[in-house]
């Protein structure tokens with residue numbers, strides 16, 4: 001069990017190093033190759049970008065791109081429930097605005113950057129695909145505070 005834990009932690013460290021290295025070389029924009037009409041409002045689409053995993057949400061006529069994993073303990077937000085411009089994390093129920101990334105439940109108590117979703121600017125390419133813009137930082141979570149072995 002202890003060996004498995006160390007292996008998992010080593011994999012996590014490798015993932016963080018790769019993500020940080022990618023950030024330092026990342027482009028300013030990323031063409032997802034996905035068209036707006038291909039998005040299902042009922043099922044947000046997670047995808048890998050140069051800045052980590054982000055999910056595309058189709059809400060009405062708008063498209064939002066927010067980090068795929070919750071800033072609490074990395075629950076899969078793309079599997080959460082969506083109501084209007086709000087997504088609720090399937091693991092512990094934190095609610096976020098897809099427009100601002102701000103936490104909506106207990107917002108007055110939790111106003112830290114790490115309690116806020118990273119939201120990407122969304123543009124359309126000339127060929128009609130969704131283009132994401134550099135967030136300038138990487139997604140963070142409370143797991144970043146877990147002591148590294």
Ligand code: FES
Pocket residue numbers: 070071072073074075089090091092093094
């Ligand atoms: S992991 Fe999302 S609320 Fe806990």
